[in-house]
Amino acid sequence: xxxxxxxxxxxxxxxxxxxxxxxxxxxxxxxxxxxxxxxxxxxxxxxxxxxxxxxxxxxxxxxxxxxxxxxxxxxxxxxxxxxxxxxxxxxxxxxxxxxxxxxxxxxxxxxxxxxxxxxxxxxxxxxxxxxxxxxxxxxxxxxxxxxxxxxxxxxxxxxxxxxxxxxxxxxxxxxxxxxxxxxxxxxxxxxxxxxxxxxxxxxxxxxxxxxxxxxxxxxxxxxxxxxxxxxxxxxxxxxxxxxxxxxxxxxxxxxxxxxxxxxxxxxxxxxxxxxxxxxxxxxxxxxxxxxxxxxxxxxxxxxxxxxxxxxxxxxxxxxxxxxxxxxxxxxxxxxxxxxxxxxxxxxxxxxxxxxxxxxxxxxxxxxxxxxxxxxxxxxxxxxxxxxxxxxxxxxxxxxxxxxxxxxxxxxxxxxxxxxxxxxxxxxxxxxxxxxxxxxxxxxxxxxxxxxxxxxxxxxxxxxxxxxxxxxxxxxxxxxxxxxxxxxxxxxxxxxxxxxxxxxxxxxxxxxxxxxxxxxxxxxxxxxxxxxxxxxxxxxxxxxxxxxxxxxxxxxxxxxxxxxxxxxxxxxxxxxxxxxxxxxxxxxxxxxxxxxxxxxxxxxxxxxxxxxxxxxxxxxxxxxxxxxxxxxxxxxxxxxxxxxxxxxxxxxxxxxxxx
Ligand code: PRX
Numbered sequence: 120x121x122x123x124x125x126x127x128x129x130x131x132x133x134x135x136x137x138x139x140x141x142x143x144x145x146x147x148x149x150x151x152x153x154x155x156x157x158x159x160x161x162x163x164x165x166x167x168x169x170x171x172x173x174x175x176x177x178x179x180x181x182x183x184x185x186x187x188x189x190x191x192x193x194x195x196x197x198x199x200x201x202x203x204x205x206x207x208x209x210x211x212x213x214x215x216x217x218x219x220x221x222x223x224x225x226x227x228x229x230x231x232x233x234x235x236x237x238x239x240x241x242x243x244x245x246x247x248x249x250x251x252x253x254x255x256x257x258x259x260x261x262x263x264x265x266x267x268x269x270x271x272x273x274x275x276x277x278x279x280x281x282x283x284x285x286x287x288x289x290x291x292x293x294x295x296x297x298x299x300x301x302x303x304x305x306x307x308x309x310x311x312x313x314x315x316x317x318x319x320x321x322x323x324x325x326x327x328x329x330x331x332x333x334x335x336x337x338x339x340x341x342x343x344x345x346x347x348x349x350x351x352x353x354x355x356x357x358x359x360x361x362x363x364x365x366x367x368x369x370x371x372x373x374x375x376x377x378x379x380x381x382x383x384x385x386x387x388x389x390x391x392x393x394x395x396x397x398x399x400x401x402x403x404x405x406x407x408x409x410x411x412x413x414x415x416x417x418x419x420x421x422x423x424x425x426x427x428x429x430x431x432x433x434x435x436x437x438x439x440x441x442x443x444x445x446x447x448x449x450x451x452x453x454x455x456x457x458x459x460x461x462x463x464x465x466x467x468x469x470x471x472x473x474x475x476x477x478x479x480x481x482x483x484x485x486x487x488x489x490x491x492x493x494x495x496x497x498x499x500x501x502x503x504x505x506x507x508x509x510x511x512x513x514x515x516x517x518x519x520x521x522x523x524x525x526x527x528x529x530x531x532x533x534x535x536x537x538x539x540x541x542x543x544x545x546x547x548x549x550x551x552x553x554x555x556x557x558x559x560x561x562x563x564x565x566x567x568x569x570x571x572x573x574x575x576x577x578x579x580x581x582x583x584x585x586x587x588x589x590x591x592x593x594x595x596x597x598x599x600x601x602x603x604x605x606x607x608x609x610x611x612x613x614x615x616x617x618x619x620x621x622x623x624x625x626x627x628x629x630x631x632x633x634x635x636x637x638x639x640x641x642x643x644x645x646x647x648x649x650x651x652x653x654x655x656x657x658x659x660x661x662x663x664x665x666x667x668x669x670x671x672x673x674x675x676x677x678x679x680x681x682x683x684x685x686x687x688x689x690x691x692x693x694x695x696x697x698x699x700x701x702x703x704x705x706x707x708x709x710x711x712x713x714x715x716x717x718x719x720x721x722x723x724x725x726x727x728x729x730x731x732x733x734x735x736x737x738x739x740x741x742x743x744x745x746x747x748x749x750x751x752x753x754x755x756x757x758x759x760x761x762x763x764x765x766x767x768x769x770x771x772x773x774x775x776x777x
Contacts (some may be wrong), residue, residue, distance in 0.1 A: 127235060128561035129529070132536050136513040138482075142558020143422055150559040150572070151445060154773060155452045157573040163414045165191070165601060166571060169411045172452065173206050175380035178407070182599060186625075187619040189599035192383040198687050199410050201281040201378035203451035204241050210764070213238035215427055219479055220270045221460025223317040226340035229734030233270055233318075237454075240274070243369070245376035247278035248273075250368040254309055254345045261307040261389065263290045263343075265329060266462045267316020271349045271365060272437050273447055275311045279388070280406075280448075287389040287401070290438025291316050291325055293718040298332035300398055305608060308344040311365075316353035319463040326356040334359070374752040383407025386532050389608050390440055392546040393658040394443065394617060395629075395648035401608030408601030409549050413449030416551040416697035417572055421483045421512050422558060425454035430509075432458035432725045434472065438749060439655065440546040441516055444602075450549060464490060469497035473505035473532075484532070485514035489653035491524045492677075492684045494532075502531050512557045514540045517654025518686045519642050525564035539709055543567035545628055546656070547618070549602025552576065553640050566639045574600055576640065578632045591643060594632040596623040603673050625628055648742075650687050655720050659688070662723070665716035667707055671699035676732050676740045680725060680749035688724035690749035692732055701728035726750060733765045744768060 134142045144150050157164040162181040169178070171190055178195030207215065210428045217240045222231035235243075256262060262284050266272040272288075279286040287305045289298055302310070312329045312759055316320035333343045348356065351364040358364070391399040421431060421678055431450055435441035437459075450457045458479055464472050472494075476484060494501070513533050515525075520541055527540055538557035546551060552574050553567040560568050568578040575583050578592040586592035603626070607614040621627045629641040645651060648659045659677040666675035673693040683689030693709065695701060710722045727748075733741040743764075747753040753768055 128563050129538075131538050131555075131558050132560050135556060137537050138509065139422055139558075140424055140426060141417055142556075143276070143424070144556045144559045147559055147561070150556055150569075152539065153572040156572065157197065157248050158575055161573065161598065165411065168415050169195075169407070172202050174407075178383060182601075184553050184599050186624060189408075189605070189617060191405070191599075191601045192411070194408050195383040196380040196618070196740045197383060197407050197410065198378040198381055199406055199448055200244060200277045201413070202410055202521075203280075204237055204244060204277060206377055206452075206455050207237045207240050212454060213241075215454065217451060217461055218270060218273060218457050218613060218647075220459045221429065221461065221475060221479075223320075223466055224580070225467045235270060237459070238650055240277070242268060242374040242583050243270075243274045244277045244281055245374045246280040246371045246372040247274050248376045249374075250370040251284060251309065253284060253368070253372065256282070256284050256309055258381075258388070259285060259654060260309070261305040262285050263287050263289060263298070263302055263305065263307040264312045265291060265293075265312045265325060266327065266349065267291050267313050267318075267323070267351060268315070268459055269313060269349060270459065271311075271313075271353055273459065274369075276388075276443075276447060278319060280377060281378050281398075283379045283385060284385050285388055288443070289391070290436060290718070291323060291437070292436075294715055294718060295328040295331035295335075296716055297399075297718060298328060301401070302336065302343060303341045304391075305389055306341065306397075309347070310343055310618045311347045311349075313349040313351045313352040316354045317462050319466050322352045322354045322627070324354065330357060331361070333563055334416070334583075340654045341637075344620065349706045383577070384605070386605075388443065388445065390546055393649055393656045393659055393661055394613075396410065396614075396660050397658075398661070399658075400610065400613060400617075403606045403608055404549055404602065405605055408603070410452065412450060412573075412600060412602030413444040413550040414452040416554075417449035418444060418453050419487070419556055419571070420542060420551050421514065422553050423450075423453040423455050430458060430479050431443055431485075431662075432454050432460070432479070432481045433514075434460065434463060434464070434485070434490065435485070435516075439484075441548070444550055448483040453713050455480050460674070464493065464664045465497065466499075470492075470501035470504055473502045473507060475509065476507055477505040479511040481693060482509055483512045483514070485516065486523055487517040487654040488520040489517055489518070489685055491515065491520070491528050494711040495524060495527050496684065507532060508534065510534070510537050511536045512540060514542060516544070516730055518651045519644060520565060522564035538562060539564075541567045543630075543640070547604040548596075548600070549604065549630070552596065552600070554644075565640060566635070566641050568639050570640075574598075577625075578634050578640070579622060579625070581621070583625055588634050588638070591631060593622065593646060594628055594630045594640070594642065595622050596628065597625050608678070630774055642685075650677075650680075652679075652687055652689060652720055653685045655722055657717075661717060662689060662691065662721050664715045665721065666709060668716065669712045670735060671695050672709070673704060674732055675714050676742065676745055678742055678745065678746045678749055682724060685724075689721070690725040690745070691723040692727050692729050692745055692748075694729055695729060729765045731766060732769065
C-alpha cells in the first residue's frame with residue numbers, strides 16, 4: 120500500500136454548502152443499502168430504475184444472462200431520442216433549454232452562443248431524421264458522423280436514434296485512413312460531416328478528409344453514397360455528386376417524424392476503440408439498457424435535479440464515449456441543460472473554460488485529468504479571475520488522476536468544497552462503474568472509490584479469486600449491467616477472447632487495481648498493450664503498424680512513458696532499413712506520418728532509433744525494458760548520440776522479460 124492510499128478522506132459536504140437543493144443519495148448508509156439491494160435483487164433494482172423512462176411496450180424479462188451475452192429489458196420497446204427529447208416536450212417542458220452551445224471564435228462582441236430548447240431540438244432532430252430517410256437510411260443502417268462539436272452533431276446522433284439507424288461517430292481529430300477503416304468495417308453508406316471545425320483558431324479540414332476517404336473507397340463495394348455537409352467554417356470545400364449541404368437536405372425537410380419504437384436490444388451505435396492488437400474494434404451498444412444505465416448514473420453521480428436550474432458541462436468531444444453518454448444520452452433524459460463547447464481550452468487564452476463556467480453559470484463540470492494538469496501548468500490566476508461559485512459537483516474521467524491534480528481541482532475550481540467524482544468506466548461499459556456519489560461517499564484523492572449501485576466489481580488474481588486488500592490484482596466485473604457492450608461489430612471471437620476468456624465467468628476490462636482497507640478501488644492502469652494518452656486509448660500495435668508502413672522503418676516497438684500533462688506519452692523505438700540515416704528530420708517525418716495515418720493524438724512524444732530491438736530468446740520484444748528506458752529508469756552507457764545500442768541493456772535485463 121502506498122502512502123497515497125492512506126491519505127485522509129474528504130467528507131462529502133452538505134448540499135447547502137455547494138448550493139445544491141439536496142443530495143439524491145445523502146449518506147453512506149443510503150448508498151450501502153442501495154448497493155446491497157442491487158446485488159441481492161438486481162432484477163427488482165433495475166426494474167425500478169427502468170420504470171422511470173418511457174416505454175412504448177414494457178419489458179417481459181429484466182435480464183437474460185448467458186455468459187457472455189446479456190439482454191436487458193427483453194421484450195420492451197423504447198426510443199432513446201424519445202426519452203432524451205420528445206418526452207420533455209410532451210410533459211410541458213418544451214421551452215426549457217436542452218443544449219447551450221458555444222462556438223470557439225471569440226470576437227470583441229463575444230462568442231457565438233446558441234440556446235436550443237427541447238422543442239427546437241425535437242424539430243431539428245425530426246427534420247434531420249427525415250433527411251436521412253429521404254436518402255434511403257433505414258432502421259439498422261449505419262450512419263457515419265465525422266464532425267466538429269457543433270449542435271448539428273447532437274442533432275445527427277439523436278436523429279439516428281429517432282429512426283433506429285445506428286450511428287458511428289468518428290472523432291474529428293482522426294485522419295482519413297481512420298475514416299476508411301471504420302466506414303468499411305461498419306458498411307456505412309452515408310456520412311455526415313462539416314466543411315471544417317474550429318480548433319485553437321485554425322480550421323480542421325473535415326470535408327477534405329472525408330473526400331480523401333471516399334475517393335479511396337470509390338469503385339469498391341464499400342463506396343460511400345451520400346455525404347451531408349454542415350457549413351460551419353466557410354472554408355472552401357468541393358461539393359461533389361454525392362454531397363449535399365445540411366441546410367438544403369435538413370433545412371428543407373419536414374419536422375414531422377415520430378420516434379420509432381425499438382426493441383430494447385436494438386443496436387443504437389457503434390463506437391470504435393483501440394485494443395491491444397489489430398485495428399480499432401467497433402463496440403456495439405444497444406437501446407434500453409444503455410439508456411437506463413447512462414441516465415441513472417448521470418442522475419446519481421452528478422446529482423441531477425430537473426428544476427430548470429442545473430447547467431451541466433462535460434468538456435469531452437462527442438467523438439468519444441464520454442461525449443455519447445455524458446453530453447447526450449445520459450444527460451438529456453434527466454431534463455437538465457447540457458453545455459457543448461466547440462473548441463480548445465486555451466483559446467483565445469487559458470481562462471476560456473472558466474469564462475464559460477462563469478457566463479453560463481455551470482453547476483456540474485466534468486473533465487479529464489490531462490486537462491486538469493494543463494490548467495495547473497497554465498497557472499492559478501486563470502480560474503481566480505472568474506466566478507466559479509455556481510459549481511456544485513466536479514467530475515473526472517479517462518485515466519487515473521494523480522492526487523496533486525485532484526487536490527488542485529478541488530481547491531482552485533471547487534472552492535475547496537465541491538465533491539469530486541472520479542468515475543472509472545470504459546467505452547465498453549457504456550456508463551459509470553466505479554464512482555463516488557457526491558453527497559454520500561467520502562473521497563480520497565486518486566481513488567475512484569466504490570462500485571455504482573448495480574455493479575459487482577472485484578480485484579482478482581488470474582484464477583478469478585479475490586486478492587486481499589492492499590494487493591495488486593486485475594479489476595473484474597462479476598455480474599452483467601445494463602449498458603454493457605453486446606459485442607465487437609462483426610467479430611464474435613475477438614469479443615469473447617478480449618473480455619471473457621482471461622477471468623473465469625467475469626468481464627475483464629484490461630485494468631489493474633488495488634483495494635484498500637476501506638474497500639476503495641485504486642486503478643493502477645492498463646495491463647495490456649493499450650496506452651491511455653490524455654485519456655484516449657491507443658493500441659501500441661496501431662502506432663507500430665503506422666511506423667513500419669514508413670519506407671525507412673523495418674521494425675518498431677511502442678510503449679507508454681510518463682508524461683507531465685498527458686499522463687502517458689508515446690515512446691517509439693525504431694529500427695531503420697539500410698540507407699536511412701537517423702536524425703531530427705526523420706523523427707519529424709515519422710511523427711507526421713503517424714499523424715496522417717491515425718491522427719495527431721497518436722504522434723510519438725519520443726522517438727529513439729535503435730540498431731536492433733531488445734528481444735527475449737523466444738523473440739518477444741522486451742517491452743518492460745523499453746518502458747524503463749523511455750521513463751529514464753535504465754541508463755544506456757553506450758554512445759547514444761544517434762543510434763542506441765539496446766543489446767547492451769537487453770543483456771542486463773532478466774531473461775524472463777515478456
Ligand atoms: O484504463 C482505464 C481508463 O480508461 C480506460 C477506458 O478508456 P476509454 O474506453 O477510452 O474510455 C475513457 C472514458 C470512459 C479504462 O480501461 N480510465 C477511465 N476512467 C478512469 C480510468 N482509469 C482510472 N481512473 C478513471 N477514473
